[in-house]
Amino acid sequence: MLKYLEIADKMEAWIIEKDLSQGEKLPKLAELMELYGVSKSTIVKALERLENRGLIYQVQGSGVFVRRPKRADYVNLIDNNGFTADLPTHKMASKVLTLRKIKPPKKVQAVFGSEQTEVYEIRRLRYIDADVLCLEESYFRTDIIMYLNEQIAQGSIFNYVRELGIAIGFSDKYLTVKKLDQKTADLLGVKTGDPALTINEIYYLTSGEPFDYSTTTYHYENSKFFIQSNA
């Protein structure tokens, strides 16, 4: 394992274990260098990672401080760690509505390329505790994800993908708000015309190839989101 990632993970665990709160100061660079037995640049790189993940902020000439806003129960829109990581105090579950191998619909072919002849289509309802969180419709390239079944789709598909040794690189997410049609409203257990946030996502491998296209519609009363930004 890479040194800077290992150090970043240890620091993250340390912050969480000690339950440090916003504004608390971390040891200075020189101490961290000695503590972990590495050069300055390696510490700097580990801190950069934590900064990008929104766990700390650095103030030149002053120190490194913990960044941990207080609100819970919000889904993180930047980390792609899945709901289990975002909502640790809740029980997550999925009900698979359909799972099949099909020819990609046009909107999906537009993303994967016209040479893509087959995809997995998965539709599932995701629950937080006893409540509906969202309806998800996703498409995976069958030449990358060779095998999928209902049992896998009941858990975290992304964890399964990572276990296959497939490296997820980055993603584009598009958000819109709309009034629900009757079919979707029924599935979510709300009224036709009620509001919903729809997030359209494209996930890419580290190589830049798209492999997952999904559209998720969230129950407006059961979902809240947050973003930690550095700009």
Next chain:
Amino acid sequence: MLKYLEIADKMEAWIIEKDLSQGEKLPKLAELMELYGVSKSTIVKALERLENRGLIYQVQGSGVFVRRPKRADYVNLIDNNGFTADLPTHKMASKVLTLRKIKPPKKVQAVFGSEQTEVYEIRRLRYIDADVLCLEESYFRTDIIMYLNEQIAQGSIFNYVRELGIAIGFSDKYLTVKKLDQKTADLLGVKTGDPALTINEIYYLTSGEPFDYSTTTYHYENSKFFIQSNA
């Protein structure tokens, strides 16, 4: 100006000028080093910045490639460059509804601290071309932003803040979806009960001190959002 920032800006301008599209390859590191006359680490750092801004992706052993998803007219939720940067082909305008110095409401005091005795409150409607984009209610600390007037609030407050030499560090954003009450719906020109996305934001200085608290409610038909994520 810092070398790596200067190089990153030049590369960004170059990508936009040449109108490179997703997947196109940039020159290799050795060439970039020579081109800009700097060491490898400086190029690496410039590329890291572009990667974080979602403009490129790097593939070890292969090359550096352009990342530019095709959809326009989406508001970027990560960059805090304001609508003008996100929606370059549109005319943006603001109408100031109220601007006053007041004692902070409780929700604002909870963020700024109870020692904060005075804030600017600004409520404005923001337009995209001829359409209402959003209703924004924001609070600024008067000990940091000493002066504000209606003319400034008609333009970009953040640009004004930067011109004052105040360095914006990072922000937390919380998103929820709801049905509009009558007052807000009237202002946005939609019906009571229509859907809306509400984004609650807290902006911090580089020192970690919060200085702006705002709540923005978006017109659901006139607004779309995107996020480019690297995880």
Next chain:
DNA sequence: GAGTGGTCTAGACCACTCA
């Protein structure tokens, strides 16, 4: 002005991709 973080360099070595 002392302390602390940020930038930059040159160079060694590692890890991945692709023909």
Next chain:
DNA sequence: GAGTGGTCTAGACCACTCG
């Protein structure tokens, strides 16, 4: 196996904060 990006080091120097 050649090519290309990623990590890591040691050290010089710069820039900001704070008492």
